[in-house]
Amino acid sequence: MKRKYITILKIIAIIISGFAMCHALIYFFDYFLNGALVDWFTMNYTFSSLTSDGQYVYDINWSAMKELFFQMLVCVTGLCIVTAKLYAARKVRASIADTGKMIYNYMNSEQGAADIFPQEYSEVSAQVVEIKANMQHTAQMLKDEAARKNDLIVYLAHDLKTPLTSIIGYLSLLDEIPDMPLEQREKYVKITREKALRLEALINEFFDITRYNLQQIVLEKETIDLNYMLIQMTDEFYPLLAAHGNTAELALEDGLTVSADSVKLARVFNNILKNAVAYSYPDTAIDVTAKKESDKIRITFSNQGKTIPPHKLTAIFEKFFRLDEARSTNTGGAGLGLAIAKEIVELHGGTISAVSENQKTTFTITLPS
Numbered sequence: 001m002k003r004k005y006i007t008i009l010k011i012i013a014i015i016i017s018g019f020a021m022c023h024a025l026i027y028f029f030d031y032f033l034n035g036a037l038v039d040w041f042t043m044n045y046t047f048s049s050l051t052s053d054g055q056y057v058y059d060i061n062w063s064a065m066k067e068l069f070f071q072m073l074v075c076v077t078g079l080c081i082v083t084a085k086l087y088a089a090r091k092v093r094a095s096i097a098d099t100g101k102m103i104y105n106y107m108n109s110e111q112g113a114a115d116i117f118p119q120e121y122s123e124v125s126a127q128v129v130e131i132k133a134n135m136q137h138t139a140q141m142l143k144d145e146a147a148r149k150n151d152l153i154v155y156l157a158h159d160l161k162t163p164l165t166s167i168i169g170y171l172s173l174l175d176e177i178p179d180m181p182l183e184q185r186e187k188y189v190k191i192t193r194e195k196a197l198r199l200e201a202l203i204n205e206f207f208d209i210t211r212y213n214l215q216q217i218v219l220e221k222e223t224i225d226l227n228y229m230l231i232q233m234t235d236e237f238y239p240l241l242a243a244h245g246n247t248a249e250l251a252l253e254d255g256l257t258v259s260a261d262s263v264k265l266a267r268v269f270n271n272i273l274k275n276a277v278a279y280s281y282p283d284t285a286i287d288v289t290a291k292k293e294s295d296k297i298r299i300t301f302s303n304q305g306k307t308i309p310p311h312k313l314t315a316i317f318e319k320f321f322r323l324d325e326a327r328s329t330n331t332g333g334a335g336l337g338l339a340i341a342k343e344i345v346e347l348h349g350g351t352i353s354a355v356s357e358n359q360k361t362t363f364t365i366t367l368p369s
Helices: 002-032 036-045 062-107 119-176 182-214 226-236 238-244 262-278 337-347
Strands: 046-050 056-060 222-225 247-252 257-260 285-293 296-304 351-357 360-368
Touching: 062 119, 119 182, 222 226, 222 262, 226 238, 226 247, 226 262, 226 285, 226 296, 238 262, 257 262, 257 360, 262 285, 262 296, 262 337, 262 360, 337 351
Parallel strands: 247 285
Antiparallel strands: 046 056, 222 257, 285 296, 296 360, 351 360
C-alpha cells in the first residue's frame, strides 16, 4: 500500500513539473528574449487585413496552426513515449533488483516468505517457496544417500575381515598339518571355499558402488522376444530357486516383443528376480506374468514374503537403500539393484513400481510395445 501511494505522488510531481517547465519556457522566451516568442508567432501564424476605415486587423492562420498543433502533438507524444519507456525500464531494473534481493534473503534465511515478500509479490513468493522446498528435499535426499553409502562402505570394510580371517586360518591349518585326515581336510576346504565366495560377493559390492557413479548407461536397442528372455532367465535361476525351495510360475502372453537393449533389460529382470528370491518365504512360488495392454507391455514379478512397510516401500528404488538393516548373506547387497533397474526402465521410456500388502510383494514394469 505504501508503494502505491509513493507511485501516485511521483506521477503528480511529474505533472506539476511539466506545467512549471512550460511556464518557465514561456517566461524565458517572452521576458528574456524581449517578446521574441510573440513576434515569431505573429509572423508565422497570423495574417493582417485592411478594414474599410483604414486599420489593420490581425487574425489567426488556422491552416498554419493546424500544422503547428500536429507537429507539437507528434513531439509531445514522442517525448511521452520515450519518457515512459525510460521510466518503465528503470522501474523494471529496480523491480528485478528488489526481487533478486528478496529471493536471496529468503533462500539464505529461516524467515518465512510472508516476512520478506510484500503482498504484490505473492506469485513470485509462491514459486520461490516451491523452489526452495524442492531444493531442500533434493539436498536431504543426497545427504541421506551419502550417509547410506558411507554406512555401507563401513559395513563392507568390516565384513571383509571375517571371511578373510577364516580363509587364512583354515589354509594355515591345512598347510601346518599335511597328514590331516581326509574327511577333516575336505570339511576345511569346503568351509574355505564358502568363505572365499562370500569374500568375492563383498568385493563385487565394492565394485558396484564405484561403478554406479562412474558409468553412463547407453542403450543399444533391438527387437527382443520377451517370452524367450523371461523363460531363459527363470531357467538360469533354477539353482538359486531350488536352494531356497522356490519355484517360478510363468504366465506369458504369446508373441510378445519389445524394442530394448537386451543386456540392460536382462539386468533389470535379474535384479528383480534376485530380490524376489531373497525376500520370499521358502517353498513358495514366484509368479512372473507378461501381457500387452494397449500400447504397452506389462510385466509383473510377485513373491510371497514379509510385507514391506510403506515408509520403506517409497524408498525401495533409492540408491544404497536396503530393506534389511542387518546384513545377511542371503539378502546382503549394495542396495543398487533396484535403483539401477529403475534407471534402465525409465531410459526405455517405461515405468517401474512396487506394491506390498498381505504378505505379497509385486514389482510391475511397463515398457512401450
